[in-house]
Amino acid sequence: MSDTRNDYRILVAEHALGLLENIVRTRSIPGVIEWRKLEELIREARSLLMSIKYSFLPPRMLAEHEAVRKLQDLSKEISKILLPWDKLRTISLDKKAKMSIARAKYAIRILYGLPYRLVLGDENDPLYAVDIECVKILSVARHPNADKLYVTRAKGVLTYTIVTNIEGVKRDEIRAAAILPPVELRGEISEAMYCSDVINDPSCVGKRPKRELIDWKEVEKIIYEIVRG
Structure with a gap:
């Protein structure tokens, strides 16, 4: 039996669902949207997530x-x-x-990708709670409002805007990026965080890198902050 009540993957999924609930409650994405239908879907998602949380199944089994x-x-x-x-x-x-759109993209990805993170292992590893993938940096520009920050675009499974303080970050580099709740850094929205040195393996783009390549301390710190609420 596994303590799914405290599995980081499920706790982060709860947080992601909370982001969606807030977006629906505040109607913070413009356009003609079926808000009532969304409320029904999110209530159903909350019910499913509670049954997952209290399943006490080993994660690899729970994935199915x-x-x-x-x-x-x-x-x-x-x-x-x-x-x-x-x-x-x-x-x-x-x-x-x-920002609401960025949060919705992140939250939906967290919910959709839950089975893929559950099969990463039965141990309760905080690094399993979010997607981490190799990305290729497409562009680098100085942050318009901060001398020591850079606004980059990077391509992995999707294309991301990533604000970083890595000095000397360059176009065409491959690095690991953790897909995290978006944050606004001096007026620019950042959708992920670089969490490795340069990786000399073009074939890893879009894939999860080996754990030993990940600078895991900062990622774990953010995961702990998420689950503490």
Whole structure:
């Protein structure tokens, strides 16, 4: 029996669902959105997540559980309604809306990817709680409002804006990035955090790097902050 009540993967998924609940409650993404339908889907997702949390199944076994698969399907439905990209691209977005969209993208990814993180291992490792992937840096620019920060774009599974203080960070470098709750850093939204030195392996882009390549201390610190609320 596993203590799924305290598994970091499930606790971070709870936090992600809370972000979605807040977005729906505040109606903070513009456009014509079926908010009532979203409320129903998120209530169902909350119920499923509670059954997952109190399943006490080993994580690898839990990954195949019907509730986990249903949660994954629900996350896809939520994404279609909450993030209609064809319409959002035509709307002028303020900072609040942009942050809500970034949070929704992160939260939906956390819920959708839960089964993939559960199969990483039965041990309760905080690094399993979020996606960590190798990314290739596409561009680097100085932060407009901070001399010691850089705004980068990086491509892994998706393309991310990552604000970093890594001195000398360069285009075409490959680094590990932890996909974390988005934060605003001096006016720029950052969707992830670099968590490795340069990785000399182009084949790893979009894949989870080996643990020994990850600078895990800062990632763990953020995971602990998330689960403490």
